[in-house]
Every structure is written in C-alpha cells, then in structure tokens.
Amino acid sequence: MSKSTWLKIGLTGGLIVGISLLHYLTDPYEMELHAVHQRLYYLPLVLGSFWFGIKGAAAVSISVIALYSPYVIYHWQGTFHDFETLLEGGLFVFIALTLGFLVESQKKEHAARIEAERLAAIGRVVSEIAHDMKSPLMAIGGFASQVSRNLPEDADSNNKLQIVIQETRRLEAMVKEMLEFGKPIELVLSRTDLNELAEKTAEALEPVASKEGVKLKIEPDRSLPAMNLDGAKLRQVLTNLITNAIQACAAGEEVLVRTRSSDAEALVEITDQGCGISEEDREKIFQPFFSTKKQGTGLGLANVKRIVEAQGGKVTFHPNKDKGTTFVITVPLDK
Ligand SMILES: Nc1ncnc2c1ncn2[C@@H]1O[C@H](COP(=O)(O)OP(=O)(O)OP(=O)(O)O)[C@@H](O)[C@H]1O
Ligand SMILES: [Mg+2]
Structure with a gap:
C-alpha cells in the first residue's frame, strides 16, 4: 500500500477514535454536546466512502458501531433520545453504504470512459502509422520478389532476399493487425x-x-x-x-x-x-x-x-x- 493510502486510513481511523473518545470523556448529561459528536461521525464516513468506496463505507460503519455502541448500551435509559440515537445509527449505516456504492460506480464509470478515450486515441495513431507503412511495405515485398525471381536460386544474394521477403511479410501482417485495431467494430450478425x-x-x-x-x-x-x-x-x-x-x-x-x-x-x-x-x-x-x-x-x-x-x-x-x-x-x- 502506498504512503498516501496509509495516510487516508490513518486520518479516517483517527477521526473515528477521536470522536468516540469525545463521547466517552464528555458528561453523559451534556446532551447537546453528544448530539454534536454524533453528527461529527459523518466526517469520517464521507472521507472513507470517497476514498475507499463501499469497502471504506463498511469499514467506517463497523468501526463506529464497535466503538460507540458500548457507550450507548452503558448509558441506555430507554428515553426518546436513546431511540433517536438508534434510529440515527440505522440511517448512518444506510447513508454509508449508499454513498460508498455511488462513489464506487462513479469511479468505475470514470475509469471506463478514460480507458475508452485512451484506446480510441491509440487506435487513431496506430491506424495512421499503419496506413503510411502499408504501401512502402507492399512495394518492398513486391520488388524483392521480382529481383529474387531474376536471380539464380542458389545465389547468396537470393538467400538474403528471401529473408527480406519473409520479414516484409511479417511486417505486413503486423500492419494488418494495426489497421484492424484502428477501425471501429462493425458487427455482421x-x-x-x-x-x-x-x-x-x-x-x-x-x-x-x-x-x-x-x-x-x-x-x-x-x-x-x-x-x-x-x-x-x-x-x-x-x-x-x-x-x-x-x-x-x-x-x-x-x-x-x-x-x-x-x-x-x-x-x-x-x-x-x-x-x-x-x-x-x-x-x-x-x-x-x-x-x-x-x-x-x-x-x-x-x-x-x-x-x-x-x-x-x-x-x-x-x-x-x-x-x-x-x-x-x-x-x-x-x-
Ligand atoms: N495463453 C497464454 N499463456 C501465457 N501468456 C499469454 C497467453 N496469452 C497471452 N499471454 C501474454 O499476453 C501477452 C499479450 O498477448 P497478445 O496476444 O495481445 O500479444 P502477442 O501474442 O504478444 O502478440 P500478437 O499481437 O502477435 O498476438 C503475450 O505477449 C503474453 O505475454
Ligand atoms: Mg497473440
């Protein structure tokens, strides 16, 4: 894993631990402060989902539940506020997974678009080069065959010409493949x-x-x-x-x-x-x-x-x- 990935994991994890500590260190009767701390959990949620997609969202949800639920259980009194906390917990997980899923599909779509554009650009360059190579190669192969036919079969220069002819054929096959790659695909079903x-x-x-x-x-x-x-x-x-x-x-x-x-x-x-x-x-x-x-x-x-x-x-x-x-x-x- 790269240094920046570790940094992102560290920041997200640090925020979750820090916010949880705030809960544990604040007087349980300071309801307003706890309400603020609870909402602060959305910060690592947004960061985790944005950086790591659905896996990040799931990891943040699990960590928050693991760290915060002991506090909720310990101070549980069955009041309306406790009920609200439970409700918000469910909403938190739902938002986390939806956000993670959306970020991930957006990233995939973006990567696919970039890849398609990259391939199209390569295709254009390849077919232009191949197009320019096609005619000279055909001429080299054709002339080499003509000269070879006019030479005695066992002449040393004829052996060398055979190599020229063979290699030209190989290059022609390559050019054909390159031209094929540059063409848009039209299906004949x-x-x-x-x-x-x-x-x-x-x-x-x-x-x-x-x-x-x-x-x-x-x-x-x-x-x-x-x-x-x-x-x-x-x-x-x-x-x-x-x-x-x-x-x-x-x-x-x-x-x-x-x-x-x-x-x-x-x-x-x-x-x-x-x-x-x-x-x-x-x-x-x-x-x-x-x-x-x-x-x-x-x-x-x-x-x-x-x-x-x-x-x-x-x-x-x-x-x-x-x-x-x-x-x-x-x-x-x-x-
Ligand atoms: N069945 C295979 N077993 C092992 N390696 C493979 C196999 N198929 C593909 N590869 C690897 O993938 C590479 C790319 O394959 P690809 O068919 O695109 O190009 P190539 O065979 O090298 O050249 P050409 O354009 O002539 O097909 C190969 O060079 C080889 O390293
Ligand atoms: Mg191949």
Missing part, C-alpha cells in the same frame, strides 16, 4: 454455431500446433444452440487465443478448446499447459502493444477484448491449478 467455429479454427491451426509439437484437442458441447453472432470476428478471436495458447506451450504440452453453456451464456474455454502469466503481467496483457514475445505486436488480446465486448460478451482468464492458463470467452445466449 448471422446464425453462428460456436462448436463449428471452434472446430474449424482448431483445424486451421493444427499445422501451427504440430510444428511446435503441441497437441491441440477440442471438446465441443453438442447441446449448445446456434446464436446470433459475428462468426468471422469470433473466428479471429479464437485464432488469437488458440495461437497464444500454442505459443505459451513447450513441445509435448496440450491445448484444449472446450465449449459449454450455462443458464444464459455460452462459453468457450481455451486451456493450455504452458508457461502461465506472471502476477505482474496479469493486468497488462489486454493493453495494446503489451507483448513478452520477441516477434509479438501485442495487439492480439486488445483486439480479442474489443470484439468480444462489442457482442455483449466478456473475456477473462485464470491460472490453472497445475500449470498454464485458461482463457474464457462468454457470450450471452439469444433470448
């Missing part, structure tokens, strides 16, 4: 069989998996109904997730793609036995351009998130009990 989609994607990636010595298995849930989704974009999502899973595995390890449904949702789970994601990287992996790979663009998961969320779904991940990671895509079943 149609009846989509998630099982078929998962099977076709796994089939297409089988050569990639076997080249790495990774076993790719699929377990479709046949009870899953067809759904109104953008099949082409979801295929891109599955391709990205399965490719990541294969890349995380060493030879001999396994990637399992499973579909299943719960009450109102369809799920696709991609489980690998790979290297896992370090605690430190877990909050960064959906950020655009975050990559731990030598040749990664770091746009794969950022695109996955955008596409899945545009279809009302979500993408989550968790470490497996034994080894590796499971990514889960959840999309709502049609009503």
Whole structure:
C-alpha cells in the first residue's frame, strides 16, 4: 500500500477514535454536546466512502458501531433520545453504504470512459502509422520478389532476399493487425454455431500446433444452440487465443478448446499447459502493444477484448491449478 493510502486510513481511523473518545470523556448529561459528536461521525464516513468506496463505507460503519455502541448500551435509559440515537445509527449505516456504492460506480464509470478515450486515441495513431507503412511495405515485398525471381536460386544474394521477403511479410501482417485495431467494430450478425467455429479454427491451426509439437484437442458441447453472432470476428478471436495458447506451450504440452453453456451464456474455454502469466503481467496483457514475445505486436488480446465486448460478451482468464492458463470467452445466449 502506498504512503498516501496509509495516510487516508490513518486520518479516517483517527477521526473515528477521536470522536468516540469525545463521547466517552464528555458528561453523559451534556446532551447537546453528544448530539454534536454524533453528527461529527459523518466526517469520517464521507472521507472513507470517497476514498475507499463501499469497502471504506463498511469499514467506517463497523468501526463506529464497535466503538460507540458500548457507550450507548452503558448509558441506555430507554428515553426518546436513546431511540433517536438508534434510529440515527440505522440511517448512518444506510447513508454509508449508499454513498460508498455511488462513489464506487462513479469511479468505475470514470475509469471506463478514460480507458475508452485512451484506446480510441491509440487506435487513431496506430491506424495512421499503419496506413503510411502499408504501401512502402507492399512495394518492398513486391520488388524483392521480382529481383529474387531474376536471380539464380542458389545465389547468396537470393538467400538474403528471401529473408527480406519473409520479414516484409511479417511486417505486413503486423500492419494488418494495426489497421484492424484502428477501425471501429462493425458487427455482421448471422446464425453462428460456436462448436463449428471452434472446430474449424482448431483445424486451421493444427499445422501451427504440430510444428511446435503441441497437441491441440477440442471438446465441443453438442447441446449448445446456434446464436446470433459475428462468426468471422469470433473466428479471429479464437485464432488469437488458440495461437497464444500454442505459443505459451513447450513441445509435448496440450491445448484444449472446450465449449459449454450455462443458464444464459455460452462459453468457450481455451486451456493450455504452458508457461502461465506472471502476477505482474496479469493486468497488462489486454493493453495494446503489451507483448513478452520477441516477434509479438501485442495487439492480439486488445483486439480479442474489443470484439468480444462489442457482442455483449466478456473475456477473462485464470491460472490453472497445475500449470498454464485458461482463457474464457462468454457470450450471452439469444433470448
Ligand atoms: N495463453 C497464454 N499463456 C501465457 N501468456 C499469454 C497467453 N496469452 C497471452 N499471454 C501474454 O499476453 C501477452 C499479450 O498477448 P497478445 O496476444 O495481445 O500479444 P502477442 O501474442 O504478444 O502478440 P500478437 O499481437 O502477435 O498476438 C503475450 O505477449 C503474453 O505475454
Ligand atoms: Mg497473440
């Protein structure tokens, strides 16, 4: 925890303890003073809720009840004033929780808006750069292929040209991914069989998996109904997730793609036995351009998130009990 967090906790806690002490040290018959002290509890309540949301509000309520109720019980006389204190205690907890809840949802909304604006700004810059890179790259690749065709196959310079051609292809794929990221998502919905989609994607990636010595298995849930989704974009999502899973595995390890449904949702789970994601990287992996790979663009998961969320779904991940990671895509079943 940072120094400023400790300071906030200290100030809120100090106020609660200080106000409680005022109660205990003031003559119980000084009703007016006690009434003032009681209202002073709203101060730590506002601070705690504002700084720590619902958790802060709950902590302040519990602390105030724990510190102040012995006083109330000890001096209880069953008068109208005691009844008022009890009533105000209930109101205090209600206000605390409402305030905490409102502050927290406001903060979440604000964070989501900032994140959306940040992503849109990155998207604009990325697509401008990608757009400018596209034509020169195509020219380099095209000319390199032409020159290569005119050279004897075993010439040393031809080997070097092949490297130029390969690397240009890789850059072209990167530019394609960057252009995709900069474009707003326009869904083309149609009846989509998630099982078929998962099977076709796994089939297409089988050569990639076997080249790495990774076993790719699929377990479709046949009870899953067809759904109104953008099949082409979801295929891109599955391709990205399965490719990541294969890349995380060493030879001999396994990637399992499973579909299943719960009450109102369809799920696709991609489980690998790979290297896992370090605690430190877990909050960064959906950020655009975050990559731990030598040749990664770091746009794969950022695109996955955008596409899945545009279809009302979500993408989550968790470490497996034994080894590796499971990514889960959840999309709502049609009503
Ligand atoms: N299944 C996985 N197991 C372990 N790490 C993963 C897994 N999936 C993603 N990651 C981590 O998340 C990072 C971001 O993934 P993302 O797909 O966005 O980019 P990338 O794979 O590095 O590059 P590319 O843009 O080519 O997909 C990866 O570099 C890797 O560190
Ligand atoms: Mg990737």
